[in-house]
Amino acid sequence: MTAPSVDTETRPPLGSEPRALSDREVADGFVSGDERCLAVAHARWHGLVHALAARTLGDAREAEDVGQQVFLAAWRGRAGYRPERGPFPGWLVGITRRKIADALAARTRRRDLVVAVGERLSPDGVSVQEPDRVVERLVVTGELAKLPAAQREVLAMAFYGDLTQVQIAERTGMPLGTVKSHARRGLDRMRRSLSETPGVRTATATAG
Incomplete structure (x- = not known):
């Protein structure tokens, strides 16, 4: 009994891989909700998103956070992508720029908040009225x-x-020196907590 013959011409060569999807195919699958295309899109364009965010923000960890936000926002808003308006990577870049703007605005809010808390502790009692009062509180x-x-x-x-x-x-009946000490230490703790993002320089506020 002879072994069945194998037509080697019909077998894919060893080490061959499935055909890579085109950018358009990835975009179409992404928009249709194919999670495999989400994975491919992330692998293909995460570097672009991260590089743009890191170059603008100057911090790799914050850029990584922005990258995650970009792909999450893109996935949730995938129905809004229109191929006729431009290529898929360009759409991701647009989302990236908005998320970078949000990150820079958050930096400013944290910095202003630290200053505001310090100003409220000034000896003359002068305080500054901030716009985002509810968020601040x-x-x-x-x-x-x-x-x-x-x-x-x-x-x-x-x-x-x-x-x-x-x-x-x-x-409170506390000595003034004790009040100043508690205020200074507490403010320092808050400043460190609110400014914990690497690369963010906060304005110095004193407790008086």
């Missing part, structure tokens, strides 16, 4: 909750009560 509330009780009490009275350090000392 939510963020500060979360940061205050992380502080030790004494620091939290002093900063909360300064921020929410618009009290000067002298007034806080009078209200």
